[in-house]
Amino acid sequence: MTEKIAVLGAGSWGTALANVLTENGHDVRLWSHNPAQVIEINEQHTNQRYLNEAQLDAKLTAFDDMAQAVDGVDIVLSVVPTKAVREVAGQLAKILIVNKQKVIVAHATKGIEPKTYKRVSQMLSEEIPTENTVAIAVLSGPSHAEDVIKHDLTLVTVASSSMPIAERVQKAFSNHNFRVYTNDDVIGTEMGSALKNIIAIGAGALVSLGYGDNAKAALLTRGLAEISRLGLAFGANPLTFIGLSGVGDLIVTGTSKNSRNWRAGYQLGLGKSLAEVEDEMGMVIEGVSTTKAAKELAAQRHVQMPITDAIYQVLYEGKDIKMAICELMQREATSEID
Template identity: 65%
Template structure:
């Protein structure tokens, strides 16, 4: 059954998800605050800053006017950087009040808000109250926009405390190359989605330094262990972290050139400063801000996260990467579990 869906955020992931939904037969409006990007999408059906050599559906319409993009939408998908979620959600609330609509909300953003340590679903719930929305569902998993654009096989999870809402999202997105599973562990899915970017920075740095597959596998495995510990402290289901949102996303983000977090880590490993990496990347590197939030959360909750701590020290305290690795390797021996 076709729906009117508004996708907020026209970066690589937002625009490709919008295109997928359009191809699935839905009436999709794509919002960006950048007028030149909107013009390019509508006139040339391209989005070259984010996805090169890809042509979007001619029926996908982009808007720079948020209220126009939201008009008649029964579902709203947020795919903006975490630092922009609260602002865009606040604007969305005002527009929905003027439009007298109450859509279901989905988000595919991966991060934790600075200072408040809020997950994205918590920000949405605060900014768009229950009387202005239906459910809130998280869409996450091992999924690079570049591969979805090629119609490569992709599996993700839709998580909501309301299982029927997750099943609704499952039906919206499912097709022959994009498969969606349901989950009710919103906490676990969001924490895994955010913190895997920290580990991707680390595996990228190992690559940049010239380390091999053994080191990268070790970092991903032990990184997942500390992500699981933090998630469990919030009541997350431990099984979530061995699923698509956990180990699946760590594998794809921690090993691929398509991952901007991996690429950022790679450049750091090759000797660039964090400022140089941020300046040249041209896109948001979610893992940088998330490292700070996770480090502070771990201290606050008394959770042992040595890898996150080491990456924090490199990013924010200027510690030499090789010294950080040496210190990790020389920690006192302990049981794996």
């Protein structure tokens, strides 16, 4: 079945996903707010700022007019940074209302909204009227855009409260390189995909500070325990955190230089300030704002997240990373399952 799909956001992940869908034979429209980027994608079939020299499918068409991009589509996939979700969803809602159009709304954004602590699906449901939404789905899992665009073997999950919709999105994306599973735990899928960015910052810092495999394994394992505790406090299924959007996403983000959160942590470990790291990165580091949101959510729900607390102190209070690690190691001894 050929789908008409609009992908909102032409960063590395949005472009890679749009390319997967195009290669699968769907009618895909990629929206960007940058006219120069649209011209490059349409004429050169590249997106060099985000995906270097990767060659995109020539059938992939980009637009800088969102109304043109979403006209007549069945599925809208939002792949914009967390801070832009509401603004872009608001624009989409106006178009859908005018068109009297009802679509499946999916997203592949990994973050939590600052101040409100809302998950991305919650933001989308608040901004887009229910009469214009068939259902909301989230695509997540261990998947770097740089590998997906090269057709590396990739496994992800799509979660929705509506399994028929999850299965429809699954079918749209699936091919011999890109395998998609389904899940009905939207909360756990979104929490796992957002919170792992915090741990990835710590993982990058450990490497630049010279720590070895033991330390990295310890951080990822205890980081997963924190992610699970907070997710469970909001009603997530515990099994989700040992799946693709949990431990899978944590492993790939916490061990790869392709992760901007890992790279940010690496630079922080070298002694650079957060402002310097953000300026040099030139792209959104989702884990920074997610760290603050997670710390405050944990306080509200009385959930212990010592690693998150330590990373918060480094990011927002200027604490020395080595001191933060020392204090974590000297915490009162406790049971592993606490």
